[in-house]
Amino acid sequence: MNKRTAERRWILFFISPALAVVFVIILLPLFMSLFNSLFSWKQLIRQDFIGLENFRKVFFTEPYKTRFFNALKNNGLWFIITMLIQNVGGLLIGYFLSRRVWAHEFYKRVIFIPVLFSIVAVGFLWSLYLRPNGLVNGFLKIVGLPQLTRAWLGDESIATFSIIFVNIWRWIGFPSLVFLAAIDNVPMDCLEAAWLDGATDRRVFFKVILPLIVPSILIITVLTIIGSLNVFEQIYTMAGLDGAPNFSTDTIGTLFYRTAFGSVDSGNPEIGIGSAIGVIIYLLTFLASVASIVGLGKKEVEL
Amino acid sequence: MKKAKWLFALAIAVLMALPLAAQKTELTFWTWRPEDTEKYEKLLATFEKQNPGITVKISAFKNTEYNTILSAALSGGSGPDVFQSRAYGGLETFAQSGYMESLEKWVPELKNFNKDVLRGATSVKDGKVYGVPFASQTLFVFYNKQIYKELGLKVPETWDEFLANCAAVKKAGYQPLANGGKEGWTLEVMMGSLCPNFYGANDFYDAVVAGKTTFQDPRFVSAIAKLKELTPYMPDLYMGVSYTDMQSAFINETAAHFIGGSFEAGYFASQNPKLDFDVFPGPTAKKGDPHYVSIYADGNFSMNAASKQKETAAKLLKFFAGKETGDFFIRELQQVSAVPGADTSASPYITKVLSFQKYSTPYIFLVGFRYNQPTGSTLIQAALQGFLAGKIDAAEVCKQVQEGIATYYEPFKKK
Numbered sequence: 001m002n003k004r005t006a007e008r009r010w011i012l013f014f015i016s017p018a019l020a021v022v023f024v025i026i027l028l029p030l031f032m033s034l035f036n037s038l039f040s041w042k043q044l045i046r047q048d049f050i051g052l053e054n055f056r057k058v059f060f061t062e063p064y065k066t067r068f069f070n071a072l073k074n075n076g077l078w079f080i081i082t083m084l085i086q087n088v089g090g091l092l093i094g095y096f097l098s099r100r101v102w103a104h105e106f107y108k109r110v111i112f113i114p115v116l117f118s119i120v121a122v123g124f125l126w127s128l129y130l131r132p133n134g135l136v137n138g139f140l141k142i143v144g145l146p147q148l149t150r151a152w153l154g155d156e157s158i159a160t161f162s163i164i165f166v167n168i169w170r171w172i173g174f175p176s177l178v179f180l181a182a183i184d185n186v187p188m189d190c191l192e193a194a195w196l197d198g199a200t201d202r203r204v205f206f207k208v209i210l211p212l213i214v215p216s217i218l219i220i221t222v223l224t225i226i227g228s229l230n231v232f233e234q235i236y237t238m239a240g241l242d243g244a245p246n247f248s249t250d251t252i253g254t255l256f257y258r259t260a261f262g263s264v265d266s267g268n269p270e271i272g273i274g275s276a277i278g279v280i281i282y283l284l285t286f287l288a289s290v291a292s293i294v295g296l297g298k299k300e301v302e303l
Numbered sequence: 304m305k306k307a308k309w310l311f312a313l314a315i316a317v318l319m320a321l322p323l324a325a326q327k328t329e330l331t332f333w334t335w336r337p338e339d340t341e342k343y344e345k346l347l348a349t350f351e352k353q354n355p356g357i358t359v360k361i362s363a364f365k366n367t368e369y370n371t372i373l374s375a376a377l378s379g380g381s382g383p384d385v386f387q388s389r390a391y392g393g394l395e396t397f398a399q400s401g402y403m404e405s406l407e408k409w410v411p412e413l414k415n416f417n418k419d420v421l422r423g424a425t426s427v428k429d430g431k432v433y434g435v436p437f438a439s440q441t442l443f444v445f446y447n448k449q450i451y452k453e454l455g456l457k458v459p460e461t462w463d464e465f466l467a468n469c470a471a472v473k474k475a476g477y478q479p480l481a482n483g484g485k486e487g488w489t490l491e492v493m494m495g496s497l498c499p500n501f502y503g504a505n506d507f508y509d510a511v512v513a514g515k516t517t518f519q520d521p522r523f524v525s526a527i528a529k530l531k532e533l534t535p536y537m538p539d540l541y542m543g544v545s546y547t548d549m550q551s552a553f554i555n556e557t558a559a560h561f562i563g564g565s566f567e568a569g570y571f572a573s574q575n576p577k578l579d580f581d582v583f584p585g586p587t588a589k590k591g592d593p594h595y596v597s598i599y600a601d602g603n604f605s606m607n608a609a610s611k612q613k614e615t616a617a618k619l620l621k622f623f624a625g626k627e628t629g630d631f632f633i634r635e636l637q638q639v640s641a642v643p644g645a646d647t648s649a650s651p652y653i654t655k656v657l658s659f660q661k662y663s664t665p666y667i668f669l670v671g672f673r674y675n676q677p678t679g680s681t682l683i684q685a686a687l688q689g690f691l692a693g694k695i696d697a698a699e700v701c702k703q704v705q706e707g708i709a710t711y712y713e714p715f716k717k718k
Contacts, residue, residue, distance in 0.1 A: 044374055044400040063677050063707050131548060132483075132540035151543025154485040156692055242681065244487050245542060245688035259676065261371050268392050269374075270676050 030282060037275035044271065054276035064273060070247055071255040074160055078251070079228035081161070086168040087220055090175025095205065097176065098183040108180070112173035119170070123237025126166040127153060130238075153238055156248040163238050163249060167231075175220045182216035183209055215296060222292035229285050232257065252281055328615050330359045331383040335369035342635045350622045357615055370396075377402040380609060384616040385623075388434050388605040390423030392673035397605070398426040398433040404606040405431040409617035412624040419663065420641045423600025427674060434603025435624045436641035438632055441656050442496040442597045442666065445553065445561040445571070448579040450477055458583045460594075462501075462529070465586040469536040472559040479536035481558035483544020484691050487684025493530065493562045494687060495597035495666045500587045501526035504595040504664040512671045514714025518705040519698070527690070528697035542692050554578060565656050566601070569637035582652075584659045596659045599666040600641065675711040682707040 037054050040047045058064045093111060097104045114122065129135040130152035137149040152162040186209055194204045232253030235243060241263040243250025260274020334343060340363045347359045362383065364372050370393070376382035377397065388394055388403065397403050406413060413421065413432055417439070424434035444465075446458070451468075454475050459465040469479035484490050502523045510516040511523075538544050538552065550567070552558040554575045561567065571578055584594035604623045606616050622628060629645025632638045639656050647654045665671060672679025686700040695703075709715040 042399060043396045044378055044402070061710075063710055067677075127545075130543070131545070132538065132543040137540075149540065151485075151540035154483070154540065154543030154692075156689065156694060240486060242487055242684065244485065244685075245692065246487075246685045246694070262396070268396050268674065268676060268678070273676075 033275040033278045033282075036271060037279050039272055041270065041272040044269065046271075050272075054272045055280070057273060058276050058280065067247065067250065067255055068252070068277070071243070071250045071252045074243075074249065074251050075228050075231065077160060078164055078231050079225060081164050082168065082224050082228060083221070086172050087175050087217075087224060089168075090172050090220070091179050091217075093172070093176040094179025094183055095209070097180045108177070111176055114170045115173040117170060119233040120237050122166065122170050123234055126169075127238045130162055130166075154245055156245050159239060159245060159249045163234050166238065167234050178216050178220055179213065182213040186212045218292065218296055222288060222296075225288040225292075226285055229253075229281060229288070252277060256281060328357050328612055330357060330385060330612065330615055330619055332359050332361050332619070333369075333373065333383040333386040334361065334363050335366045335387055337363040337365060339363075339636060342631075345635070346628065346631045349627060350619060353622070354618055357618065359619065373397075374400075374402075377607065377609075382607050382609070384607055384610040384612060385619050386605055386607065387437075388603045390434075390436070390600040390602050391669060392678065394424060394433055394603065394605075395426055395428065395674055398431075399428055402608055403433040404608045404610070404613065405433055406435065406606065406620065407432055409606065409613070410435055410620050410624050412621060415643045416624075416641060417643065419598065419665065420600045422665075422670065424603040424605075434605040435620050436600045436603050437623065437628070438601040438636075438638040439565075439598055439641050439660070440601050440666075441565045441639065441659055441663070442492055442563070443565070443582050443584045443656075443659060444496060445563060445567065445580050445582050447553070447556055447559050448581050449556065450475075450559045458581075459586050461590055462586045462588055466532065466536075469533070469560070473536060478538055478552055478558040479560060480533060480538070481549040481552040481561040482533075482537055483541040483546075483549055484537075484688055485543055485545040485548075487688050488680070489546050489549065489563075490687040490691065491668065491680055491684050492564055494527070494683065495669075496562045496564075497529065497585045498523075498526040499595040499597055499664045499667075500585050500592070501529055504662070508664055508667055508671065511667075512714070514712075517715065518701045518708070520701075524697050524701050527687075527700050530687070530691065531697070534691060542688070550574075553580075565639055568652055572637070582655065582659075584662075593662040594659070595662045595664050597666040598660055598663045599669050601638070672708055672712070677707045677710075679704065679708055 036046065038049060038051060040050045040053070058068050093107075097108055101107070131137075132149075132151055132154075136152065140146060140148045150158060153159050190208055190212070191204060194208050199207070230253055231251045235249050235251055235254045236257075239245075239249040241254055241258050243254050243258075256274055256277040259270050259277060262269040332343075332347070334340070336343070340361060343361055347361065351358055369387075370389070373382065373386060374397070378400070382402070388397060394403075398405075413424075413435065416436060420436045420439045421432065424436050425432050450456075450472065451458075454471055456468050456471060457464075459468050472479040482489060482493055502520075502525075507516070507520065507522055511518065511520070534541070538548075538558075549558075549561065549563075550570065553561040554571055556575075556578065565582075568580075568582075571580060584596045587594055604620055606613065606620060610616050624642060626642060626645060629640040629642025630649075632640035632642070633645055633647055633653050634649050637650065637652070639653055647657060668679030668683050682704045683700070686695065686703045689695040690697060690700045705715070
């Protein structure tokens with residue numbers, strides 16, 4: 001009994017520094033912004049308690065409503081496209097790497113390299129490449145496709161897709177490696193049994209490999225949801241805080257920053273509304289995480 | 304006994320040190336112009352020479368992060384004694400939060416400043432002045448004199464002449480306009496440079512601020528529609544052309560015109576000393592009409608309301624309101640100083656800009672509508688991007704601006 005309390009004390013002693021850091025850096029600001037979101041603000045000074053009024057404004061009144069749902073729609077777009085292209089692509093790359101295609105060690109490294117780059121550097125360089133007279137349009141002209149040149153980051157209808165593409169370019173190595181590791185972990189006897197029974201590669205992939213790597217797929221999905229909700233740096237470096245052009249690249253991250261802190265060229269801070277948006281981002285992320293933990297738990301039992 | 308002696312000696316030492324410490328006061332000063340720090344140090348050295356015993360420590364922060372850093376410092380009760388502050392809405396944020404000292408009693412020189420420029424340092428809420436304005440900015444058109452000479456062009460007076468010049472430049476293989484639309488604010492500048500002569504400058508400004516008309520006034524709609532006539536002369540894929548692309552096109556002499564603000568000149572001259580450029584005000588519809596230019600106050604020097612040495616800080620602010628600072632802004636920074644009576648003879652460019660200010664009108668969205676979200680600037684920037692990309696028409700631009708501002712602007716609500 002005594003030994004157990006001593007043990008507990010030691011455990012507490014060792015985790016307390018980490019807990020303190022988590023409390024000060026994560027929990028405290030979180031509750032501060034929740035607190036701030038319940039008040040009206042006169043510029044930078046907190047005024048009266050107004051309950052959920054700021055949240056009501058974000059959801060139901062102009063102009064906040066239009067901006068918020070426009071931004072949320074873009075976050076949705078980020079999620080869907082990232083899932084479809086980055087994660088499906090990552091799965092295929094992972095599969096081919098696991099089949100030990102020629103020079104797979106080389107490919108593995110090359111594909112993973114951009115993951116190590118800083119987001120800001122990637123955003124800045126790609127915004128140079130995507131300029132009207134940048135590398136991308138130059139390349140299109142050289143290969144004889146001048147009709148495909150576009151203002152990649154200036155055209156409302158494609159700006160978001162351009163930025164998502166850049167992010168996929170940067171990040172696709174990550175799901176690829178996760179799926180590669182998962183596929184490599186599929187027990188050899190399962191595969192051998194399937195092959196002995198005369199199953200084609202395609203059949204083996206869909207009927208044996210895919211069901212066995214579901215936990216990895218779930219983890220990547222959850223990370224994609226969280227990543228899509230928190231998109232900020234990519235927009236900030238490539239399109240600016242205003243989600244230019246014409247709010248077409250706005251996400252709740254940039255909307256939050258702009259509302260809470262103001263942007264130099266076009267606005268004053270509205271801390272109450274900004275905090276409310278911050279809390280909404282937190283809640284959405286929290287729900288996604290809870291759903292994932294529940295979902296993951298179930299899948300593990302199945303295995 | 305020995306101890307008492309020691310204490311006595313110590314007391315004398317402290318007493319002797321005290322006046323020394325009192326003589327040497329250090330002021331802190333913040334600016335958002337890291338690129339000008341060395342020049343400011345030169346200016347402040349003059350101040351320190353005139354006021355022995357006062358030293359000024361400069362800290363500079365990146366323009367885009369300045370507001371966030373400053374508001375964090377001020378709300379934490381610290382922050383500099385004297386700092387550069389934004390004009391208009393940006394001033395309101397800090398003034399109404401109680402972080403700025405109102406300056407009428409500290410800096411009587413403010414009485415002599417231009418009323419339009421002083422408006423940028425005045426809170427709309429209480430009418431008090433919270434800053435010493437340092438520069439005014441004027442919006443107009445830069446042109447490359449070399450290209451004009453080569454093609455035998457004259458400075459355009461009317462809109463049609465301007466378009467004809469653009470066409471001639473295009474035919475000769477140059478880029479007529481450097482301007483693009485990737486960043487919305489460059490489009491707002493374009494609007495501010497060219498539209499006042501078509502929406503009726505101050506008449507419309509006064510009416511719309513008072514709520515007597517709206518942004519859907521036909522005058523304003525037709526002025527916005529004019530901008531579309533320029534798109535054939537803008538660069539290929541102009542919606543992807545950013546501010547830095549614009550600057551480099553004009554500096555490298557591939558573009559003949561740059562629609563911008565007086566703040567560009569210093570950078571143009573330093574990046575390409577051989578660039579031979581001049582400026583003209585926005586063209587008018589008819590020959591002989593006055594050419595109106597949009598002007599605004601760029602920013603101010605303000606005092607921290609929580610400063611522990613307000614008397615000393617006031618000395619620095621009086622210096623900033625004086626002729627030495629005015630001359631310094633013109634000579635060193637090539638900025639149109641807000642200080643009355645500053646010497647412009649050193650710069651024919653600034654003399655010219657000041658001559659344009661004879662017919663000046665407030666830069667409409669910045670001066671009148673940048674106090675609440677969504678600001679007029681936010682609205683017009685996004686809507687102009689939609690307009691120049693061909694997604695919406697001029698009437699829709701004005702409708703979006705009007706409806707956005709009407710969500711909070713009292714004079715519009717009565718309608």
